[in-house]
Amino acid sequence: MVFKRDLCSTEIFDNALKHIQKAYGFVEISEDIRKILEHPKEIFLANLPVEMDDGSTNIYPAIRVHYNDILGPTKGGIRFHPSVSEDEVKALAFWMTFKCAVVGIPYGGAKGGVAVDPKNMSAHELEHLSRAYVQAMADFIGPDKDIPAPDVYTNATIMGWMMDEYNQITRKQNPGVITGKPVHLGGSKGRETATSLGGYYVFLEAAKRYEIKKNARIAIQGFGNVGKYLAKFLYDDGYKIVAVSDSKGAAYDEGGIDIHKMLEYKKAQAEGAPTKKSICDLSADGTCLTNEQLLELDVDVLIPAALEDVITKKNADQIKAKVILEMANGPTSSDAAELLKEKGIIIIPDILANAGGVIVSYFEWVQNKTGLYWEEEGVHSKLKDKITKAFDKVHSASLKRSTDLRTAAYIVGLLRLKSALESRATEKHLKRK
Ligand code: NAD
Numbered sequence: 001m002v003f004k005r006d007l008c009s010t011e012i013f014d015n016a017l018k019h020i021q022k023a024y025g026f027v028e029i030s031e032d033i034r035k036i037l038e039h040p041k042e043i044f045l046a047n048l049p050v051e052m053d054d055g056s057t058n059i060y061p062a063i064r065v066h067y068n069d070i071l072g073p074t075k076g077g078i079r080f081h082p083s084v085s086e087d088e089v090k091a092l093a094f095w096m097t098f099k100c101a102v103v104g105i106p107y108g109g110a111k112g113g114v115a116v117d118p119k120n121m122s123a124h125e126l127e128h129l130s131r132a133y134v135q136a137m138a139d140f141i142g143p144d145k146d147i148p149a150p151d152v153y154t155n156a157t158i159m160g161w162m163m164d165e166y167n168q169i170t171r172k173q174n175p176g177v178i179t180g181k182p183v184h185l186g187g188s189k190g191r192e193t194a195t196s197l198g199g200y201y202v203f204l205e206a207a208k209r210y211e212i213k214k215n216a217r218i219a220i221q222g223f224g225n226v227g228k229y230l231a232k233f234l235y236d237d238g239y240k241i242v243a244v245s246d247s248k249g250a251a252y253d254e255g256g257i258d259i260h261k262m263l264e265y266k267k268a269q270a271e272g273a274p275t276k277k278s279i280c281d282l283s284a285d286g287t288c289l290t291n292e293q294l295l296e297l298d299v300d301v302l303i304p305a306a307l308e309d310v311i312t313k314k315n316a317d318q319i320k321a322k323v324i325l326e327m328a329n330g331p332t333s334s335d336a337a338e339l340l341k342e343k344g345i346i347i348i349p350d351i352l353a354n355a356g357g358v359i360v361s362y363f364e365w366v367q368n369k370t371g372l373y374w375e376e377e378g379v380h381s382k383l384k385d386k387i388t389k390a391f392d393k394v395h396s397a398s399l400k401r402s403t404d405l406r407t408a409a410y411i412v413g414l415l416r417l418k419s420a421l422e423s424r425a426t427e428k429h430l431k432r433k
Pocket of ligand 1: 221224305327357
């Protein structure tokens, strides 16, 4: 069994690189450093044998990419999704590298994944799969080496199984090997909602700068960990969410969706396993829009919070939102971003907008290392402080250099990586690392 997407395809990764290539125009950076930043440091592949409930064994392809560790141990989520590919995970690890650099946390970038459809697995099978992933990758992860976290279709329960497996292999207690764990296993208070809360703080800053009013109409693609809590924060603050979607389609209500009702309906079906219930069941008049239609709705703010590459040059023309808050990683292709910019659409880039998750993962790791645990209010206020400062820095860089927010974010990240690279070693020495 191989990854579903062609292993030789580099489309997503090449597209991701275009963002830093644009930032090179603003930062003096040598050809050698560019080469380092444009290649993942190491990639690990494995085939995971998993015993199914009927006694048979299935094989699932798995991957872990360490992109760059110049700022510290690498950090990045693990995705369980049928379309996971080497190309996608490389791009996700690249984005993690820049995300950590933009918000100023001492981590490099990594990412992992398994090509699997977890919706067709029992909780038991999912646990086997999660443990098999750690068995395969145990030599490449560790609290001071590479620290995974949740991503699409993985969650706190899965992180708990993974930490337990790692501890059994190493015969040690290593809470800091993984973040996004359940609180009773050393997880941080506030981690589950951190990506969304960070996105909400970024949204509030953007609302001040770009005059987003309380009566703004908002559409959110994806109602998983990131989409659902962000919907809740915005809804509780009085904003009107007119559309939300999951993988099956989108519910739409011109009068505004009752997000609490939706949250109740979409609760996880069993520990660790995503629900099979669809958002479409609760659509106002029973009609279900497609995910493509949701993106093209006439709204003020569009929030992609599912998968990458959903806004491309094919549909960029049809996007009507005035502001796009990228909560998913890589939802907008680079050529689509250019077209949207020409239309005057503001894009708040993923490496800033969704950085709340990795910021609180960092807080979790700090708590695990010190053994001192913080209250939720403390986590929230530290998150707010860090992500608001990052927003200010990116926004100022965009004004100073007269460029868009994404290029500004890459400039901020590039400057930090460049300083670290230069302080660590001469370029000659770096080449030997
Ligand atoms: P999740 O598994 O909790 O939710 C994913 C959501 O996307 C679900 O609502 C699912 O139904 C929907 N979805 C799946 N396939 C889809 C498709 N083909 N079209 C439309 N919707 C589809 O995942 P998540 O943790 O909420 O992650 C969502 C995005 O946010 C991803 O891009 C992820 O990399 C990014 N992100 C997550 C975190 C985190 O802390 N979880 C942090 C930063 C960024």
